[in-house]
Amino acid sequence: MTHYSAFTLIRKALGANRGWTRAWRNAEPRAGYDFVIVGGGGHGLATAYYLAKEHGAASVAVIEKGYIGGGNTGRNTTIVRSNYMIDGNTRFYEKSLQLWEEMSGELNFNVMLSQRGxxxxxxxxxxxxxxxxxxxxxxxxxxxxxxxxxxxxxxxxxxxxxxxxxxxxxxxxxxxxxxxxxRHDAVAWGYARGADRHGVDIIQGCEVKGFLQEQGRIVGVRTTRGDIRAQKVGLAVAGHTSHVARMAGLRLPIExxxxxxxxxxxxxxxxxxxxxxxxxxxxxxxxxxxxxxxxxxxxxxxxxxxxxxxxxxxxxxxxxxxxxxxxxxxxxxxxxxxxxDMTMDGSPIISKSPIDGLYIDGGWCYGGFKATPASGWCFAHTLAKDRPHELNERFTLDRFRRGHQLDEKGGGPTPWAH
Amino acid sequence: MLRIACPYCGERDQVEFTYGGDAASGFPALADADLDRWTDAVFIRDNPRGEHRELWQHQHGCRQWLYVVRDTVTHAIQSVVPARDASPAAGADGR
Missing domain, CATH: 3.30.9.10 (D-Amino Acid Oxidase, subunit A, domain 2)
Incomplete structure (x- = not known):
């Protein structure tokens, strides 16, 4: 894979810009993986990237029903910030901003971060x-x-x-x-290229139609391109989290x-x-x-x-x-x-689900774009270690039942009013 | 712009109405102390991609709560009836 630099740019320019290679492979699905991430937006791709890079996962696939970055990653107002107030949110979003600050160098891809205030x-x-x-x-x-x-x-x-x-x-x-x-698209492309470099298969045009279950455990996904088995399945499909989770029989605190x-x-x-x-x-x-x-x-x-x-x-x-x-x-x-995905308290969910083998990253409300790197970082940790990182330990699915909502606005369970 | 056919006032623009959310989940009886049932009623939603039963109040009209069946993909409204005539799941105060 070509390393991007000023030198590469000049060299390719002198060669009439021939010889640029694809930034990532368009992979065909294999029969099975250790980790299957559903959703090829910024969050899913970041999750795959950190799974491979930080946790050494060798067998990871990202499956996307359309093309990568074609959902909410390409539909936001591109703002990044960390001006949150509630414990649980503050440090998470600050971690995210720190990851943004090093992202272009980390990914060798210019995400055009402009810290203009x-x-x-x-x-x-x-x-x-x-x-x-x-x-x-x-x-x-x-x-x-x-x-x-x-x-x-x-x-x-x-x-x-x-x-x-x-x-x-x-x-x-x-x-x-x-x-x-x-630059919102660059975030998806940069993580895709980085994940691909670490061996992640990015499979586009592959929609999840159901889950493979054995003895109450999720062991893979049924897709429009065949069944794909997995040790663990992670959902990063914010906007459609309820829709996909329902295929596994889950109802969520999301509208x-x-x-x-x-x-x-x-x-x-x-x-x-x-x-x-x-x-x-x-x-x-x-x-x-x-x-x-x-x-x-x-x-x-x-x-x-x-x-x-x-x-x-x-x-x-x-x-x-x-x-x-x-x-x-x-x-x-x-x-x-x-x-x-509007949650009942306006804060996200990065959590194991009640079903073994199924993990959820969703409920991003208005805040998904700025959270992209930390979301991937924490979700990868949760998937790899089977427990949350301290930065996402409050973003659990059962916090509503326990009365530990993270309601930054104090709006109560009225998701359309957060 | 949604056009909601209020049974009392006729078809009006959505801006006259206030959204009241999912009408499918009613509250348990007040004497019911079961945590799971209350969690379910307060926080958990079907959030269907398709037909959705929901409440709207005709705030700038007759102020009545209405029970609306609407598609969450096409936004087409199938029916509008007074909430008090709708299924018992809508709850006494329509919320």
């Missing part, structure tokens, strides 16, 4: 207090956070609405400098909901960081092509439709204009929608 705007004294509390908790966990005044926010992002007639006057913001954005995103026509650089709007659920950044990438709330009713509905279009545009008035002059040129 994230601003969470505050619009009331109570929100400033809450931001101070969150920032303090983050700092106590070794995560960077800074509370900014209105003037400091204005100096950083002058295009926000600082006028006298702003509907939601900005009082300040919580700032995380190490947050930012990354599937739509989340939309929007991109405007490209313009010159005008927004240098990620901004989250504290008066509504809205977030925006400017991508490398110049388009503004925006997202807001869930559509609000159960759906596997992968297409958004108009009320959220209106809400998102209203939020955008309330925060950055000049956005009203831009045209939205693209809109897309992904289906989210």
């Amino acid at each position: 994230q601003l969470n705007t505050c619009h009331s004294p109570a929100q400033m207090d809450a931001a101070a509390r969150r920032g303090n908790i983050m700092r106590m966990n070794g995560i960077d956070a800074e509370l900014l005044t209105r003037e400091e926010v204005r100096r950083r992002v002058p295009i926000l609405d600082f006028s006298d007639h702003a509907r939601f006057p900005i009082l300040g913001a919580l700032w995380q400098q190490r947050a930012g954005v990354a 599937t909901h739509l989340l939309q995103a929007f991109a405007t026509e490209p313009v010159k650089p005008m927004l240098h960081c990620v901004v989250s709007f504290g008066a509504a659920h809205f977030y925006v950044s400017q991508d490398d092509k110049g388009g503004l990438v925006m997202g807001s709330d869930l559509d609000g009713y159960n759906s596997y439709g992968q297409r958004g509905d108009l009320p959220i279009v209106e809400e998102t545009m209203a939020d955008a204009k309330a925060l950055i008035p000049l956005l009203s002059r831009l045209r939205v040129v693209r809109q897309w929608s992904g289906v989210m």
